[in-house]
Amino acid sequence: MTSDGHDDQSGTLAAASARGRWLIVAAVLGSGVAFLDGTVVNVALPAIARDLDTDLRGQQWVLDGYMLTLSALLLVGGVAGDRYGRRAVFIGGLVVFAVASVGCALAPSIEWLVVARLVQGVGAAAVVPGSLALINSEIAPDDRGAAVGLWAGMSGATSALGPFVGGWLVDSVSWRGVFYLSVPLAVGAIWIALRHVPESRDQTEHARLDVLGAGTMILGLAGIIYALIEGPARGWSALSVGAAGVGCAALVVFVIVELRVRDPLLPLSLFRSRQFTGANLTTLLVYAALGGALFLLALQLQQSMGYSALEAGAAMFPSTVIMLFGSPLSGKIAQRTGPRLPMTVGPLVAAVGLGLMARAVPGVGYLGGVLPGVVMFGLGMTITVAPLTSAALALGSGFQVAMIIAAACCAAGGLVALLTIRKGTGFRPQVMPAVNSACQDATTRTR
Template sequence: MAEAHPDLSKAQKRWILVATVLGSSLTFIDGSALGVALPAIQRDLGAGPAAAQWISNAYLLTLGALVLIGGAAGDRFGRRRVFLIGVVLFALSSIACGLAPTAQLLIAGRAAQGIGAALLTPGALALIGATFPQDERGAAFGAWAGAGALFGMVGPLVGGWLSDHADWRFIFWINLPLAVLTVVVALKAVPESRDESATGLDWPGAVLAIGGLGALIWGLTAAPDLGWTHPGVIGGLIGGVVLLAGFLWAEAKGPHPMMPLGLFRSSVFSGINLLTLLLYFALSGAMFFLPFELIRVHGWSATGAGSAMLPFAAVMGLFSGAAGRLADRFGAKLSLSVGPVLAGTGLILLALMPPDAGYVAGPLAGMTVMAVGMTLAVGPLTAAVMGAVREGHTGVASGVNNAVARIAGLLAVALLGVLLSAVFVSGLGSGVDAPDARAQLGAVMAGEGRVPDGAVAAFHRAFQWVMLACAVCAGLAGVIGLLTAPARIQEHGVQKAV
């Protein structure tokens, strides 16, 4: 963690915190609002199921692959500079997204947004670390996280309302005044800082990570349309595996690895990152597919679907502090085993929603239980990851865990999309060939014209299978937490009881 500036006044620190919150709000609002708007985007741009997945995955791909190198770039070239570059890039790519006439151009814009987010997100956290001394960082990070929870509550409602009453493109236009305000505040209030000992960046690792993940996800996403035996699908899957193997080789041999493999010698670090992968896989899958279920099967408006996300953001925002104190008192193992299991229980409740369920009998119970489980797990998860490594490696450890969470979302949308398509096609019966079935799936998800009742029922069954798969992953995460989470949290190389 960076040394704090010793000569900053309280007012200066507050303005620096404001700048980081404003910059991070670009990603908080955009990400949460877009999920509810995806059905409308798919309809307006004539996008099929695979394109709808890529609108989400293009962003997660570049963000997950580059977030580690983004943090290292800030240390070397200046944290304020890299943060501002990320903000400006995010704003410019938001303009491209707002103007995109086709799904393909929107996907390209979303990929550029991911690059901007990979620069500004670690940049915001690094600026907080460089501004506030050790005894003030907890409150500063808490304020930053609380603002994220607030924007998380507002985002789905904004996205839903704009989809229903205006134009989903305004989701991207909102970013522009926020970005301008961020740049003005940062230039006036934020001093530059860097790590004078920082060395080179892991560009080979970044290229291999993007190439490997991109090829693998492309193969998984294209397979339902082209077939698993299509040369392009086979090539994508094999090429992705080969490139990811090359990434691991580069991290083992490179002089400046962005993901030092030595960290994984710790069973706690490895176990908690596997827990993160499974838990965020479950969460991301649920959040991606739930709006389609509520809007296309239950007949809700996009605004109504956005309101279904409120319990999750409210519980996370209001009770994260209490969950942290609970883990301090009873230990991380309890929170990291019970929390994921509770999240899985909430996912089962979402799977059991009947198509005619109202708000209370529908998403309220499932989202609330899932939110309680995630709230119990998230804080102790971060603390356990950072406590599993030596002092001086906590920033890298936290960054790796953040990247794992992003990649989990990327994998969730692709793999669960395969499951959704397979169950949907099977539900239509043998009388419908695969291309027609995929066309009907696209029509259901986009809400295009009249679709057969059987297709809507098949989508509901497919959604149930997706939620159950998410629940299984969350339950497995709880088992891993029970087996690997520490009973003691290690800080700065010293074991302390909890």
């Protein structure tokens, strides 16, 4: 062991070595399962709604329940891996995810399905940061940028591939097959991790886990998301308004806790760095646009334009191909130019694609109404990565408005990056190129 508490081989694996390749495969496969499940369900929602007799509100909970626990526990998953073993937490998350996936596939009611999706998010919150931590702790620094670029590209590709795979499963098997798909992939990642991935932890960390911070974050996000889904669907009752109030109050308490606790879950001093704040705001804007656009596009294609589930998934396939083959090149370019240029241009290009998607309305053909937006969106997300509709299920003009809003969010993300991200080229990406550079800058400034 070295003096910093890491295994003496930590950070020395060449990406091209046998052990390095196995580790990258495990990380990509594990995180790919989590990202795939974030989008594969989109095209299955109409079938789920018919089979389990639910409305748009239920469909939103199927998607957002997963994202709720994933986002709320993401920081906890990362800290737990550093302190209790990165491989152990990664494998544990995959086990939880696989079991919850079986629960989703067997769901006899929408309530059962939503609960299982919540549990899936818990597993994903351990897998996603764990996969990156494995790469960052074991792969040699000179190869780390390319390895993370591959991780990001494959993660983006699996997210984009989700609608196509999900559509094929819905049409040929059942919507339940969408959830069974995750099980063998998770088992494969577990097998590789057990056989080929070394255990590592940050043994300099002896502080307690920030349980109070984690609890207030979960309560805050849960309250706000509950209000945003239930309020428009059922009316702004005392319960919905109260949930929004509790959520906002909990997030305020979270900030207070993080300022006072000895070992905060999220050191707020990081936000003194304009670049760190800008990188995170860019990520928020871009992925808010991405999530909303893919959710609504899947419904628009099937329920308003008459596409089958497979056709709706195939409609997005060009963006998958672009991201799959373009992300490695994009990662290399970003490593040479620095993060500012791709994080500015990428969201702006994706915004053009989302704006073009507003043309996807009944009576318009695929080549003229859907494909241009899909291609531009794929190009934009490739560069970037190295109002919800009413309760009625005919989307109408609300879809066009939502696509314009999503485009505006994406464009705003690009402008934020332009104003906050440095131009420097000497960066090594961890989560994404600009975030790592920002973290390094923030750490330096706050010491």
